[in-house]
Amino acid sequence: MKNMFIRLWAYRYFILSSIKTEFTARFIRSKLGGLWIIIHPLAQVLVYALILSQIMTAKLPGVDSTYSYPIYILSGIIGWTLFSEIVNKSLNVFIVNGNLLKKMSFPKLALPLIVMGGAFLNFILFFIIMFIVFGFLGHLPYHALHWLPLLVLLTVSLAMGLGLFLGTLNVFIRDIGQMMEVVLNFWFWLTPIVYMPNILPENYQELLMLNPLTGIVMGYQNVLLYDKAPDFNLLMYPTIIALISLSLAIIIFYKAREEMTDVL
Amino acid sequence: MNKVLEVKNVSKSFKEYASEWARIFSWFGFNFNPKEEHHILKNINFSINSGEAIGIVGQNGAGKSTLLKIITGTLKASEGTIQVNGRISAILELGMGFNPDLTGRQNSYHSMGMMGYTIEQIDAVINDLEAFAEIDEYFDQPVRTYSSGMQLRVAFGVVTAYRPEILIVDEALSVGDAYFQHKSLNRVREFQKQGTTLLLVSHDRGAIQAICDRAILLEKGAVIKDGNPEEVMDFYNALIAEKENSTVKQVVKEDGDIQTISGTGEVQIEDIGLFSEKGKKVDYISVGESIQLKVKIKVNQDIEQMVLGYVIKDRLGQDIFGTNTHHYNKILENLKKDDTFEFIFSFCMNLGIGSYSIAVAVHANDTHLSGNYEWRDKALIFNVINTSKEAFVGSSWIEQKVEVIHV
Numbered sequence: 001m002k003n004m005f006i007r008l009w010a011y012r013y014f015i016l017s018s019i020k021t022e023f024t025a026r027f028i029r030s031k032l033g034g035l036w037i038i039i040h041p042l043a044q045v046l047v048y049a050l051i052l053s054q055i056m057t058a059k060l061p062g063v064d065s066t067y068s069y070p071i072y073i074l075s076g077i078i079g080w081t082l083f084s085e086i087v088n089k090s091l092n093v094f095i096v097n098g099n100l101l102k103k104m105s106f107p108k109l110a111l112p113l114i115v116m117g118g119a120f121l122n123f124i125l126f127f128i129i130m131f132i133v134f135g136f137l138g139h140l141p142y143h144a145l146h147w148l149p150l151l152v153l154l155t156v157s158l159a160m161g162l163g164l165f166l167g168t169l170n171v172f173i174r175d176i177g178q179m180m181e182v183v184l185n186f187w188f189w190l191t192p193i194v195y196m197p198n199i200l201p202e203n204y205q206e207l208l209m210l211n212p213l214t215g216i217v218m219g220y221q222n223v224l225l226y227d228k229a230p231d232f233n234l235l236m237y238p239t240i241i242a243l244i245s246l247s248l249a250i251i252i253f254y255k256a257r258e259e260m261t262d263v264l
Numbered sequence: 265m266n267k268v269l270e271v272k273n274v275s276k277s278f279k280e281y282a283s284e285w286a287r288i289f290s291w292f293g294f295n296f297n298p299k300e301e302h303h304i305l306k307n308i309n310f311s312i313n314s315g316e317a318i319g320i321v322g323q324n325g326a327g328k329s330t331l332l333k334i335i336t337g338t339l340k341a342s343e344g345t346i347q348v349n350g351r352i353s354a355i356l357e358l359g360m361g362f363n364p365d366l367t368g369r370q371n372s373y374h375s376m377g378m379m380g381y382t383i384e385q386i387d388a389v390i391n392d393l394e395a396f397a398e399i400d401e402y403f404d405q406p407v408r409t410y411s412s413g414m415q416l417r418v419a420f421g422v423v424t425a426y427r428p429e430i431l432i433v434d435e436a437l438s439v440g441d442a443y444f445q446h447k448s449l450n451r452v453r454e455f456q457k458q459g460t461t462l463l464l465v466s467h468d469r470g471a472i473q474a475i476c477d478r479a480i481l482l483e484k485g486a487v488i489k490d491g492n493p494e495e496v497m498d499f500y501n502a503l504i505a506e507k508e509n510s511t512v513k514q515v516v517k518e519d520g521d522i523q524t525i526s527g528t529g530e531v532q533i534e535d536i537g538l539f540s541e542k543g544k545k546v547d548y549i550s551v552g553e554s555i556q557l558k559v560k561i562k563v564n565q566d567i568e569q570m571v572l573g574y575v576i577k578d579r580l581g582q583d584i585f586g587t588n589t590h591h592y593n594k595i596l597e598n599l600k601k602d603d604t605f606e607f608i609f610s611f612c613m614n615l616g617i618g619s620y621s622i623a624v625a626v627h628a629n630d631t632h633l634s635g636n637y638e639w640r641d642k643a644l645i646f647n648v649i650n651t652s653k654e655a656f657v658g659s660s661w662i663e664q665k666v667e668v669i670h671v
Contacts, residue, residue, distance in 0.1 A: 014377035021366060021374055028365045028406075103356045105337040106378050172284040255291035258340035261333075262278055 001254055008107045019117035024111050041126040044141050045133050067137040067226065074130055076193035076217045077222035079151065081126065083159045083213060084184055085119040091170050091177045098264035108257055112164050114158060123152070134224075140225035151219045151230060154238055155209050158212060161245030168253045172228025173203050209234075212241040267349065268429050268461050269312040269335065274344035276305040276330055276485075281566035304330045308344070314429070317462040319472035319493055322499050323481035328465050331482065332356065334433055335463070350429025353379065355419060364408035368399065368418045371407055375422045385426070393421040395452075398444075413441055420448050427455050434465045449475070469497050475579045494581040495522045498641040502526035521645070527638035530567050531626045534604070535560040536643045538622075544620045547644075550651045551612045551661045557609040559624055563599045567628070570596045570637070572607050574624045576615070578659060584615065614661040615648045622646070 027036045054072045093111045094101065101108060170176040191213045192230060197205050208214050215238045219230030281287045286296035305327045322328050333339040335346060336354045361378060362371045372393055376386045376392065394403050397417040399410075407415060424431070433445035452475070456462060466472055471478055472493050479496035481489035483503065489496045495514070502512045502524050512526040537545045539556045549555055559572060573588025589595060589607065594598055596605065622644040628635025653661060 010380055011377075013383050014374075014380070017373060017383070021363065021370060025363055025365050025450075100361050102333065102338055104361060104378055105352075106355075106380065161294050169288065172287060252288075252291075259287070259291075261339050 001250075004107065004109065004254065004257075008109050008113075011107050011110050014106070015113050015117065018110070018114045019121065022114065022118055023121055037125060038129065041122070041129045042133075044077075044126070045074060045130050048077065048210050049133050049137065067139065071134065071137070071139055072196075072221060073194060074134075075221045076191070078123065078126055078130060078224070079155055079217050079220040080188065080191065080193055080213070082119055082123045082152065083155050083216075084188070085122065086116055086156065086159035087166075087180070087184065088162045089115040089119070090160070090167040091180055093167055094171045094260060094263065095174075095177075098261075101264060102261050108260065109253065112160065112167065115163070116160055119159075120152075120156065141224055143227045144223045144229045147219070147223050147229050150235075151216060151223065153237065154216050154219075154242055157242040157246055158216070158238060161242055161247075161249045164249035164253055165245060168249070168256045168260075170212070171256070172263055187213070193217060209237070214237040266314055267311050267347075268314045269348040269349075270345075271308055271310050271335070272345045272347070274305060274308040274331075274334060274346060275303065276327075276334060276339065277342045278302045278304060296583045299428065299467075303485060305341075307628070308485075308487055310480060310487060310490060312430075312461050314459040314461055315456055316478060317456060317464065317476045319476035319479040319496075320463060320465045320482065321467070321472060321479055321496065323504065326482040328357065328479065328482055329356075329434070332434060332463070332465065335430075336432065344390070348430065351426075351429035352430045353426075354432035354434070355423050356432065362407050362415065362419070365406050367406055368394075368397070368403040368410070368414075368618040369394070372418060372422050372425075375419075376425060379422075381426070382562045393418075393425050396424075396447075397421045409579045413444065417444055420444075424448075424451055426457070427458060427460055429459070430461045430463060431455060432463045432465075437562070466529075468624060469501070470582055472497060492522075495524075497581065498522075498524035498587040502639060502641075521642060523643070524641040525638065527626075527636050529638065530563070530565045531570060531599075531637035532562050532564055533559065533626065533638050533640055533643065534562050535623055536624055536640075538644065538646055547646045549646055549648055551617070551648060551653045552612055552614060552663075553611065554612045557611075559607045559609075561605050561607070561626055563601055563605075565605040566601055567599050567637075569628050570599055571624050571630060572624070574609070574622055577621050577623065579619045581621075584659060586622065588625075588630065613648060614663075616657070616659040616661065617648055617650050618659070619645065619647050 023037075027033050030036055032039070046090050049067065049070045052073060090112045093115050094108065097111055119236055166176050170180075190208070190211050192208065197208055197214070197218075200208065215231075215234035215236075218234055222230045278301070279287070280300040281290075281296060282299045286298075292298050308331065311431075320328050320331070330339065332354070333356075334341050335348070336352055336356070344501055361375055363374065366374065369390065372390060373383075373386055377383075396459070397403060397414075397420075399414050399417055402410065402414060403418075407418075410418075433452075452460075452462060462475065464472065464476055476493045478491065479493040480487055481496050481500050481503075489499050499512065499514060503526075512524065514524050516523050536546065536557075536559045538549065540546045540549075541554055546555075557574065559574070561572065563570075571588050571590045573586065574591075575586030576584045578584055587609075592605075621642045623639070623641045624643045625639040626637045627639070628637070650656075654664070
């Protein structure tokens with residue numbers, strides 16, 4: 001297993017350049033080119049910020065801004081998007097690149113890492129644009145921003161663990177990919193992104209905490225909306241789940257990696 | 265000479281399980297018997313020294329691609345070991361992994377990155393690569409605007425930017441134009457001199473015999489022949505022509521040369537010889553001499569139709585000239601058992617100096633691939649010597665008139 005990681009390290013340049021080329025290749029044939037890089041996340045942010053602020057004007061407790069609800073949603077969405085993009089793409093990354101894996105010899109683990117890098121790049125863009133929009137809305141949360149990298153690390157670990165684990169199994173049992181698309185739909189609504197947890201009956205609130213993303217998303221909301229540090233008690237459980245899923249993912253990938261090309 | 269590749273007892277089977285969960289549990293030591301096991305390769309053994317050029321031949325489905333994938337490491341052998349000393353580069357598919365929207369240059373970086381080179385290593389050779397590909401300003405154009413030949417140029421440049429210990433070329437080379445084929449072949453030969461081993465997979469007899477000094481024939485997942493390319497290719501051709509109840513045998517002649525005879529045996533070649541104008545059997549023939557090739561055959565069984573063909577080959581086994589009675593409307597019909605015929609081909613021996621062989625085949629139609637009654641490689645060996653013409657080089661004699669005019 002050590003060799004697997006040594007070989008991966010030798011491919012660091014390839015991973016970085018692939019993230020870059022995949023990113024640029026997305027826009028290379030469009031007239032507006034790089035502008036699309038900004039337009040996509042901007043549109044997403046504006047939808048939540050402008051439209052929802054008109055429809056849902058109710059103030060959230062403890063926040064002054066009239067835009068508190070859209071900011072609440074955006075804070076959650078940014079974490080969720082990072083998570084779901086990695087899981088979704090990792091699920092199919094080996095299948096999509098099946099032909100390549102059969103013809104070229106390179107560390108397979110590079111593929112989910114390229115997915116991760118791409119999702120991270122999108123996250124950063126989304127974040128910058130979101131922050132600019134926040135500025136226009138008169139909301140500048142900078143007191144707890146230094147906690148954001150920790151939240152990102154947790155989100156990425158959990159997503160990579162789950163994505164790699166299921167992505168590996170999906171090569172052999174293709175129903176897993178289909179099933180996960182459905183599951184992710186439910187998962188979104190089982191995470192307090194659009195609603196606040198306290199609107200639920202108390203016993204359901206506890207159930208909500210079984211979702212490892214709940215604590216993480218609430219962390220994003222703390223940092224980006226309430227301008228305060230995340231609640232570390234809520235992060236313990238997601239950390240443990242992330243570590244377990246990452247370990248399981250690496251074990252199952254390690255066992256499966258040689259038989260993968262047989263069935264691709 | 266040191267071994268660069270050693271393939272030991274390699275077998276490959278693809279397993280099918282009743283449920284994929286059984287496969288997954290089997291990784292963790294649970295024993296599930298696969299529902300079905302397809303054996304693609306069976307107990308393959310060979311080793312290759314540095315600087316050798318090996319041709320791998322076999323019919324479709326013989327296991328060539330699987331073997332190459334195991335050697336390059338994209339597939340894992342079910343049993344046995346592969347030991348590789350050094351870097352392997354492979355052109356398994358033209359422009360594999362090229363992104364059509366990126367330029368040749370960007371794709372070169374990307375592909376070489378995928379081969380494990382660092383950016384510094386790629387920077388060091390990118391200019392040479394561009395010069396080698398010779399596609400000028402196209403190098404900075406998206407690959408989707410390339411012709412397949414141009415893609416091959418870049419792909420070949422990428423794979424050979426650094427000299428690998430083992431270079432695998434799978435058919436792809438035949439796509440390029442003649443100029444680039446020569447250019448790439450030169451590079452391959454240069455690498456070979458420096459110790460690169462070449463593995464060439466091809467159905468092209470000419471390419472295998474021109475480049476390789478050894479050939480390996482795969483059939484139904486097993487190595488059935490490993491040796492001199494000419495001998496292996498003869499056997500392979502016989503194998504292709506082989507139909508039900510046909511036989512292939514190779515006879516070692518007194519001089520150590522190997523003759524391959526195959527066919528279903530309805531017709532039998534009794535005698536073959538080259539005769540001079542005076543009717544004398546000869547095996548040394550002067551350039552330009554008029555000559556007769558006589559072939560006697562005997563019919564062993566009633567057949568509807570029969571064509572006889574022959575081909576003259578040079579000492580490398582490359583075809584020099586060949587024809588058959590179909591093209592001269594001399595097809596024999598309704599042959600009866602025990603009929604005998606003599607075929608006489610008259611021509612001038614306008615060939616260059618050297619040793620040649622003649623292969624003869626009797627078959628039902630205009631190619632030896634269907635209804636092959638008997639096919640005899642190296643049925644006859646003869647030499648061409650120059651006794652009457654001016655000195656010349658090359659494989660054929662072209663009558664000359666030379667004039668020099670002082671202007």
